[in-house]
Amino acid sequence: MPQPPPANWGPPAGPPPNWGPAPMPYPPLPRQKSKGPLVAVLIVGFLVLGVATIGIVAATSGSKEASDSGNAGYASYTYTPEPTTTTTTTTTTSAETTSRRSPSTSTPKAGPKASITLGDNPIHAAGLGAFNIDGCALPAMDYSPAGQDRFLRASLPCIEAMWKPSFERANLPYQPVELVMVTSQITNTCGNMGPDRTAMYCDGTIYWTPNHYANEQGSANPNHPGKYLGQLAHEYGHHIQWLSGILRASSQAQYEKGGWDTPEGLDLNRRKELQATCFGGMTLAPLSHGAVPGDVISVALTDAGNRGDYPIYPNRDHGAPEKNAAWVNHGFKNNETSACNTWVASAADVS
Template sequence: MPTHPLRGARPAPPTGARFADSDAPLPQRPGRGGNGWPGWLLAIGLGATVVAVVAVASSGSGPRSGQEASERRTEFVVPTPPPTPPPRDLPVPPERPERPEPTEDTPLVEPTEEAPPPPPPAPHPVLLLADNPIHAGGLRAADTTACQLAGFSPDAAGQETYYRSAMPCAVDSWSHALEAVNLPSTEPALVVINGPVDTPCGTAQSSYYCSGNQTIYMAAAVHAQQERLGDSPGPYLSVFAHEYGHHVQALAGIMQAAWDDRYEVGVDSAAGLEISRRMELQASCFGGMLMAAMNRTGVVDINTATAALNDAANRGDWPQNGSRDHGAPERNGAWMRHGYEINLTFECNTWAVESGQVS
């Protein structure tokens, strides 16, 4: 059903060893003189001094020839002090490497830390129609066993129980395609109504999807009492699958983009009504894809699936109604069956086909 979205929303270095002042006295080493020579060298030096004194005294006892004096002269050589011991080993700081000069071939680049890659963007709708990401190749409604359908009864409580039991399969089946192209995959709300009800998108009188609060409204009384769909769940499931198709359009951004274009050209103009038909027929095609995903895994039996496809062929713009916003019933049935048989989103791209296919 046509829907109207809401409009307007160097830390300090460690302390090193301290050194004595340069004019402080050197410490005395054990077993050494003040000048650092060993004690035995001091004794030798004193003995040599005594010999020299005795030799001088002997020379004063009487004159002697120069030769005799030379023979009696005792010569000595002051020993050479030993070499100063090397200082204790101290750690040698590493040499700072030379910094190469930049050249034209090797420009100087300061090292920088690589920034982490930015996080991927959050999933969000893309306001495009024919080129929307949901139409990428290979996307399909995935086979699912996320639900077990409840027993069906046509009263309001029975319909609600049935729709709620089908919801996990719809969410699971479509989430794979949506997430593959970074589109949201949230679950819609579900409200079962028995009469007209106000919504953020306007008044819902029949089954209806509102993108303003992402809610599917299912009109239990209309289907059971006015349309007299009977006791088989197939036709009811067909309508639910179509409305969930609108939810996929809203998550993808197609619904908002379509309404923007429709308002621009005039809601009820020929161009505006064609936009509406393209949107409704795509929702039916998406609904057929969901039916296929549930049927292949046995969640929906073939009889229910067949009844759902047949019901779609009875919904649309009947000539007596004068409305041209949904497409002819045969077009609606054909697009749902196409989605069921092919189950590829780009095959449901009603925005890329000629006007005659959405009449």
């Protein structure tokens, strides 16, 4: 397991004076009408000093399922093991750039399955975390869409290598996350998405909006590689939740509580988002042992602590900034998934 983090990470900065209003929310989850299956939950990345409101789409049996801090969906929650050999192709359009694996023609083997549980999910077992790696060669940061794409794609193999062993130990399915750069309006399995909103996690894919992040301004969110690495780590935290079954379980729990925007539904949503933030802090821990420069780690932690539910926003769905700061640093210092089990935390700790 990773060594203890360095002692010189910086505390979160205060909010900048010029943060703006929240984006328009996604449609809320309908009230529960039956015990039928929940179908979709979505996860969008944080806005600096504010967040996109969670949107959840419910449907009837046979529909698609998703996950969001914005909008997300999985056609069904079963895992198909990766083929032993794959080829990778890159497709570029005006809307997105993504690498996807060619489908396998072989018959999938039986493998680990996700556990549709929350606090007692196997990912919370003792001894699991982000493991040390020898290094992570990242390119010089260029804040253009192409430059962000290069930086994030270089970061992901490092993150995958740190987390895959824990899934194997927990006997949970694992597959690499996909990355799509969104530079114009697109439609995916989770709905419509434009280039001016925050990043979104959906159905095994991070939808990254490079123009949004390049245009963020303020002392709390400078254009620094740490901001990008920190936000990528948060979105990857949702991938951990998706693979383990937590996203589907939280979606079902919100549905049973009457919707995401009920008091109980918002509490569940904050637990989900704060856990992704805590997992993001865990991701940064091994990288702080010399894999990347120390200032990148410090800025990543500070940026995460400056995001959350500020008073201007109507729904408390991501947790207060001080709670985000507490959880990202808690994950960073402990690097144990059990320390990020927000599902058993007190209500005060996820407010």
